[in-house]
Amino acid sequence: MLAAYITHPDCARHEMGPHHPECPERLAAIADHLLIKGYLDYMVAYEAPLATEEQLARAHSALYVREIIDASPTEGYHAVDPDTSMNPYTVRAALRSAGAAVLATDLVLSGEVPAAFCGVRPPGHHAERSAAMGFCFFNNVVVGIRHALDVHGLQRVALIDFDVHHGNGSEDILRGDERVLMCSIFEKGLYPFSGDDATGPNMVNVGLPTRSGSEAFREAVSTHWLPALEAFAPQLIYISAGFDAHREDDMGNLGLVEADYEWVTQQLMAVARRHGQGRIISCLEGGYVLSPLARSAGAHIKVLIGAD
Numbered sequence: 001m002l003a004a005y006i007t008h009p010d011c012a013r014h015e016m017g018p019h020h021p022e023c024p025e026r027l028a029a030i031a032d033h034l035l036i037k038g039y040l041d042y043m044v045a046y047e048a049p050l051a052t053e054e055q056l057a058r059a060h061s062a063l064y065v066r067e068i069i070d071a072s073p074t075e076g077y078h079a080v081d082p083d084t085s086m087n088p089y090t091v092r093a094a095l096r097s098a099g100a101a102v103l104a105t106d107l108v109l110s111g112e113v114p115a116a117f118c119g120v121r122p123p124g125h126h127a128e129r130s131a132a133m134g135f136c137f138f139n140n141v142v143v144g145i146r147h148a149l150d151v152h153g154l155q156r157v158a159l160i161d162f163d164v165h166h167g168n169g170s171e172d173i174l175r176g177d178e179r180v181l182m183c184s185i186f187e188k189g190l191y192p193f194s195g196d197d198a199t200g201p202n203m204v205n206v207g208l209p210t211r212s213g214s215e216a217f218r219e220a221v222s223t224h225w226l227p228a229l230e231a232f233a234p235q236l237i238y239i240s241a242g243f244d245a246h247r248e249d250d251m252g253n254l255g256l257v258e259a260d261y262e263w264v265t266q267q268l269m270a271v272a273r274r275h276g277q278g279r280i281i282s283c284l285e286g287g288y289v290l291s292p293l294a295r296s297a298g299a300h301i302k303v304l305i306g307a308d
Helices: 025-037 062-070 090-110 140-150 168-174 213-232 258-275 290-305
Strands: 003-007 043-047 078-081 084-086 115-118 157-161 180-187 203-208 236-241 280-284
Touching: 003 025, 003 090, 025 280, 025 290, 062 090, 084 090, 090 115, 090 140, 090 236, 090 280, 115 290, 140 157, 140 168, 140 236, 140 280, 157 168, 157 213, 168 180, 180 213, 203 213, 213 258, 236 258, 258 280, 258 290, 280 290
Parallel strands: 003 043, 003 115, 115 280, 157 180, 157 236, 180 203, 236 280
Antiparallel strands: 078 084
16 A cells, blocks of 8 residues: 655745745755665655644644634744744745645545655644744644544554654643653754753653664663654554755754664554554655755655565
């Protein structure tokens, strides 16, 4: 059975000015790499729908959702924080990105596909319940998670975040939700300067020192994530797939390589097969240098789709 590749041209129309690292070319780099490698032959392409305000309000306050939509500029840029701006196309891109996670959830839980990758932007894991920040407006993966829980009735869902930056927004929204286990690895001392102290019993946070490298990353996954996941037995796994911990990406300095993303995806797929009928959904987060981003995403997706 083929996996899903969910994206939309609207996601490339959002941009935050010249030389901003979270640029439209990120999606093209990934798509080109998947095409060259032949991985798209293992996937069915879907266009991301627009998330509804009802779907967004499962993760965000209804007031915040309306504030973001109403803040859309008719021209130029509107800054929501020093690093995060909206152009006239941002709202539609953000709605598509969250809508992709909802569609992925429906496809996977209906049995139409075993797995899905959402190649969308803007990313989401820094978006808190009532705040946009860190290039993020709506928390795409959490919108998908709450859709799985509140609409499809799942009881146990895991969120895995291996972006180099701590997913403060996801933690803000999900802390204390006993239906969700969130496991994250991030580089200590980086934006958003959080995560060292977990804010809820359903959080497994592992902050790694600068230049930790592959061995420390794999040890953290094996020691902290995998036992927690086995005990939790998730019915569905979501991944906040950030690739900025790669050694060639200057947004962080953990020193990972493509083989690490391939390895961690293999571990998560094994958990998904044991407890969740192999169901897994991945949403793009960070990764800002185009070549390592494309290669790392390719290594990750190769395992998701079962390519040779």
